[in-house]
Amino acid sequence: MAIRKIVMYPADILEQHCQEVKKFDRKLAKVLDDMYDTMIKYDGVGLAAPQIGLDLKIAIVDIDDESGTIEMMNPRILETAGEQTGPEGCLSFPGLYGEVTRPFYVKIEALDRLGRKFTLEAEDFLARAILHEIDHLDGILFTTKVIRYLTEQELEG
Numbered sequence: 823m824a825i826r827k828i829v830m831y832p833a834d835i836l837e838q839h840c841q842e843v844k845k846f847d848r849k850l851a852k853v854l855d856d857m858y859d860t861m862i863k864y865d866g867v868g869l870a871a872p873q874i875g876l877d878l879k880i881a882i883v884d885i886d887d888e889s890g891t892i893e894m895m896n897p898r899i900l901e902t903a904g905e906q907t908g909p910e911g912c913l914s915f916p917g918l919y920g921e922v923t924r925p926f927y928v929k930i931e932a933l934d935r936l937g938r939k940f941t942l943e944a945e946d947f948l949a950r951a952i953l954h955e956i957d958h959l960d961g962i963l964f965t966t967k968v969i970r971y972l973t974e975q976e977l978e979g
Contacts (some may be wrong), residue, residue, distance in 0.1 A: 823856055823861055823904040824856050826856050826875075827875070828873055829914060830914055833875075835875060836873070836900055838872065839881045840876075840878055840880075841879065841892075843879055843896055843933070845888040846936055854935055856889060868881065868882060868952075869882055881897065887948070891946060896933050897932035897959070899928060900930060900941070902929075902962060904926030905926055906924060907969065911964075912963070915963075915965065918965070920932070920971045920973040921970045922950075922957055922964055930942050943972075
């Protein structure tokens with residue numbers, strides 16, 4: 823397992839649609855393990871493959887709750903409901919935070935590291951984190967959804 827370099831905006835890969843994962847092998851498992859280590863090292867709650875320079879539909883989320891680490895290959899949003907507005911940041915935009923409105927609830931379908939299909943329902947902050955990472959896989963950055971940018975003081979308050 824290794825810490826990968828985080829790709830910073832304005833790198834082109836951050837605004838591209840990623841390719842679907844087709845091979846579920848040891849190489850993929852290593853990428854997932856590296857992504858987890860990288861996310862933890864940089865104190866993130868999610869990380870998408872383009873953020874480490876890979877053009878693949880891979881994302882992980884871990885908001886440090888009972889859900890544990892969620893690994894998603896080729897995720898698809900099946901359903902959303904409700905609305906929430908809250909602060910977001912991104913490892914590819916260090917020190918930048920903004921208020922973003924997203925659905926309160928999301929239901930997704932994805933593949934795990936072995937290529938098995940699963941569905942997952944999430945609400946509140948977990949839904950926000952999952953939707954943020956799925957956006958990355960479609961080349962959508964949180965900065966395109968910011969209602970208002972936040973200062974460090976507003977985040978801490």
